[in-house]
Amino acid sequence: SYELTQPPSVSVSPGQTARITCSGDILAKQYAYWYQQKSGQAPVLIIFKDIERPSEIPERFSGSSSGTTVTLTISGVQAVDEADYYCQSADNSGTWVFGGGTKLTVL
């Protein structure tokens, strides 16, 4: 098995840029996915295949990848972006895994 490591929390002021990292050896070989989860709701996929964004997701959300670390960037953070964010990946043997999650606080 493998692990994905995220910071427990990130705080930013409205209008600033938030960056949430996710680290794990598997990320050097496999895609990463990012989910946003607001309180009491199901997760929503916001980034897939490291950098792709579903059409319904605002352009201020973007993903990047470098080696064993992927980063979710939220530009011009808004109050509505306050949520938990999870990274996820899967290996070729059929094991999926989620990171521990990062709570984004908009100050």
Place this chain on the structure above:
Amino acid sequence: QLQLRESGPGLVKASEALSLTCIVSGGSIGNTTYYWGWVRQPPGKGLEWIGTIYYTGITYYNPSLKSRVTISLHTPKNQLSLRLTSVTAADTAVYFCARYSYGFHYWGQGNLVTVSS
């Protein structure tokens, strides 16, 4: 529009089995493009992958749960199911079903299952 809805008891006794059904509408679980999975979330904690199944019936399970988990497809009913045996308080969680193709794009609303002692 694809919709998934989890169905099952909200309370299960410790040592017994937990069984949930995911009812899929607006798309076929027999579609060769997709996998179908179960994810859970204990109260106040993060997401945990339980397992995934392909339309052929091939299954992949979280190693930490593998000995207790069974995921099945019921193609005529367009449903998938989850069975988790010998439950304990640690299995108390919201259980989600979801469709996977380069990410879990569609999710059910979740079903809270509480394990009572």
